[in-house]
Amino acid sequence: MIQKILIANRGEIALRIHRAAHDLGLKTVAVHSTADTDAMHVRLADESVCIGPPSAALSYLNIPALISAAEISGADAVHPGYGFLAENARFAEIVREHKLVWIGPEPDHIRTMGDKVAAKRAAAALGLPLVPGSDGAVADAREAAEVAARIGYPVLIKAASGGGGRGMKVAVDEAALAPMLAQAKTESAAAFGDDTVYIEKYLGKPRHIEFQIFGDGRGRAVHLGERDCSLQRRHQKVFEESPSPAIDAATRDRMGRRCADAMAALGYAGAGTIEFLYEDGEFYFIEMNTRIQVEHPVTEMVTGVDLVAEQIRVAGGLPMSLEQDKLGLRGHAIEVRINAEDPRTFAPSPGTIRTVHPAGGPGVRVDSAVYAGYRVPPYYDSLIAKLIVHGPDRAACLRRLRRALQEYVIEGVKTTLPLHQALLEEADIQNGDYSIKWLEAWLQDQRD
């Protein structure tokens, strides 16, 4: 059984892990760079070890320093949080080779899901739906037409060696296919020196829907409903909610069980998230995250489950306490990410926090590691707080979020609080009518 956990992370997630550990009566060891000596997780942990200079490569990503810190502090387990080394299969293996408990899934599962191609192959083998398309390159217009007819228009023509949107063309119907194919090939050849293209179904306005799953590593797995994280800027989630305004109970149950069955078949251990694009009632697998996620509190608020504590329990060899039949979604929860950034330009705003007055009251949770006098270092992520609110239904939850945002005061650095206040005034947000393209378009409108 685990006695003392080394938290291989910083910021709010380090504090979150510390809280779960102490709630379970376990000791914690914080590790930190010289830039984080005064950080909250360092101050609250039972012990702390400075592991390196500010650069993350030399501190939070420094595997020998982390292992040495575990050795000198006598920690018997390592929780990686999210980011940094959380999805580094080699780190997981090294932790185990040093006879420490790795609070995460099997290194092989981390490795498979961390590789784009292998992850899609694994997902398909586990019965999860992929974006339909050509199985590899399309040779000519005739083959392209066959594939497009099978998967249905519109279709997306993508450069095999592409990236950043170059060599990507949308064909809305059969008439447009041949010219678009030719254009895509020409562009691709010019940009990448390779005119190989493939075809997949084009999703115009998909939502980002992800299922929280949890496995015991012995063939049992459950799902804890979905989170809708469609509001994104440059692939960074900004606002997350559960349940999704677009998913009904029957769909949730069907898709959730499909995910849970896949994880049971895989023998997955611990917390994980399976991400999908969702459009017109269909789910398409994007990727799986083999770790706890930033937005996990949304799920905790509607299910009443402490996901981090459950990770620790299962990693420590205790039976998983979650049972599918006893898991339900109660009410509605929304999380907004508060970053130390300019709410308009999103330029990072490091500095000293002069005043902080977090929101409180019924149904309000704040996961944050900042305090008055805290200096937000310029070296790391700009996330300084997560505001999570819960209400009996979505409308009440939105009212509560508005109320909580009015209460929340952070002075000294710029934050994205005003962005969230502005978003709440939008009819589309109030109606839950948004896709992964909504926020970027709205931000463009604000600039114009």
Place this chain on the structure above:
Amino acid sequence: MSDTQPMQVDVGLVRELAQLLDETNLTEIEVEEAGRRIRVARTAPAIAAAPVYAPAAAPVQAAAAAAPAAAQAAPDDIASAIRSPIVGTAYLTPEPGQPSFVREGQSVKEGDTLLIIEAMKVMNPILSPRAGTVVRVLIGNEAPVEYDQPLMIVA
């Protein structure tokens, strides 16, 4: 640290002897062991090297006298202390039961081993960045040390 050894000479021993010569103010030391003889002598040309050690000689007494006070008057000294470049376990002796690499009040040369920090079974020698006197040893033998933790003050 990676002193090349072109001949079968025990460089460490020579260094120790030279140090002893310096400390005792003798002009010559000769040792013989297993058919090997080493003689370290302070001859006229060697005086040229004396200035290197001479400045260190004076602080020896001063620092020794000031040692008890150093416990309180730390901040400035700590700021200039030799700090740990890694996380690990500090060893003040080369082997268990052996004498320490250095003692407080002892003069050291640049590159002398002050202690070892073990991290993941690898022994990392911590060398003196300068010639001077070990004013204070700030950690105990086998103590866990953090990155950037002050280890010793060599002034």
